[in-house]
Amino acid sequence: MGRVAPLVCALALAASNLPAQRPSCDICRRAIEGEYTVWKDNAGRRYDICQVCRAHAPRCALCSMPTKNRPVSNGDHLCDACRRVAVGCMVCRELVRGSYTEYTLENGVRHRVCADCRRDGPRCAACETPFARRELSGARGGAELWCRHCLAGAEHCELCLEPVRGVSYRLQFTDGLWCAACFEGSEKCYYCQRPMKARARTAHAGYGMCADCAEQSLSGSEVYAAIARQTEPLLEEALTRPLDLPAVEAVTLGQLKLALANAREGALHGFLDPAVPEVAHELGLFLAQGQSRRILILDALPEDTAWETIAHEMAHAWQFQHYPQATDPLIVEGFAQWVAAEMCRQTEKRSGLERLYRRADDYGFGLRLIDRIDAELGRGAVFKVLQDNAFPAGFGPTPAPR
Ligand SMILES: [Zn+2]
Ligand SMILES: [Zn+2]
Ligand SMILES: [Zn+2]
Ligand SMILES: [Zn+2]
Ligand SMILES: [Zn+2]
Ligand SMILES: [Zn+2]
Ligand SMILES: [Zn+2]
Secondary structure, eight states, X not given: OTTTHHHHHHHHXXXXXXXXXXXXXXXXXXXXXXXXXXXXXXXXXXXXXXXXXXXXXXXXXXXXXXXXXXXXXXXXXXOHHXXXXXXXXXXXXXXXXXXXXXXXXXXXXXXXXXXXXXHHSOBOTTXXXXXXXXXXXXXXXXXXXXEHHHHHHOOBBTTTOOBOOSSEEEXXXXXXXXXXXXXXXXXXXXXXXXXXXSOSEEOSTTOEEOHHHXXXXXXXXXXXXXXXXXXXXXXXXXXXXXXXXXXEEEEOHHHHHHHHHHHHHTTOEEEEEEEETTTTEEEEEEEEETTEEEEEXXXXXXXXXXXXXXXXXXXXXXXXXXXXXXXXXXXXXXXXHHXXXXXXXXXXXXXXXXXXXXXXXXXXXXXXXXXXXXXXXXXXXXXXXXXXXXXXXTTSSSOOOO
16 A cells, blocks of 8 residues: 555646646646646537637537637537538528428538528428528519529420419410419410410400411401412322312401301301311311302411311312212211321421411311221222221221221
8 A cells, every 4th residue: 555655646747847748728828837627528529728729719509618629601500520420401500509400402411401591491382391592583573482493494384485384274285384373363365375464456256366376367368368369289199199279268256257157057068167276276177068168267377277177178179079979077077187187298388387286176186087998908998998988907096897
């Protein structure tokens, strides 16, 4: 026992008296004179801190330990241990002192939000993620705030040009979409069915017409007859037999409807063609009565629609001249659409062509059937369909009985 006591004493002396073993301050690095404070951080590491640093060094915002670390982005100081676990709220930029929510953004970034900001912070109207106000952009006339990820991925309304969320509308033959406010609250163009801010002109019977259709609009029997004359040789070449081209007349919607009513009453032959099926607009009519043959086309049609409709009615006239026995609507309309598609292709009326093929009714179905027959069996087989008023086996809407 007598030999142990002096040794302990010597160690104590060494710690307090020998200059080489005096602790140095873990903040200012100077050797400590006199009193000092020992801190342990959250990770258990020991820090010896001089009185000067204890009084003047910045304090860790989370554990209050004096620290030599530079401030983090929001101006707070963090000790080494706290810096490893600290979470900054991406909305208010404050250090999170309780729970937080982590969102994963489109670009994979982890977006952490404190409980206060999650509850009260500004948020994106589309994805509902809270963001700092300066990271959000005003949309829909300032009524909504959107984050840049949602804005970048959003489709925009064709009419108001604002980003669209929730209910939106599309049209069968037209690209783009419309927000509910624009589609439900605006007048539609009679021809293209797109909602418009203001009508460019009146189409027929009080219906409005959009600026695009008005700009493309053709008027008058002479203009239509000129299109028919341009189409005639192409049509005769495609169909290998001549057409006695009927008179082509531009008419109003009222005249067109009246002519059809008369045709039905007098039991004369007529084809009425709704080229825009969802609204069943009548655009053209081929009439045969005794020796008289007439093609009536709605006046002021946009150019592509005019070409398509005139070619379609000419096909009816040709078919009635050569194959009056063909009466099945799928055959008659499919054939007329197929001819119209051929004419659109040859005259490069692209938009009309796509519209023809995309139709989901008898017109579109018949067209695709005739198109297949022409491709697989040849043009003679197309005429055979008209001759027989029947599709070949394997091509009709119902398979031929065996
Ligand atoms: Zn110090
Ligand atoms: Zn700390
Ligand atoms: Zn926050
Ligand atoms: Zn968003
Ligand atoms: Zn809109
Ligand atoms: Zn239009
Ligand atoms: Zn038709």
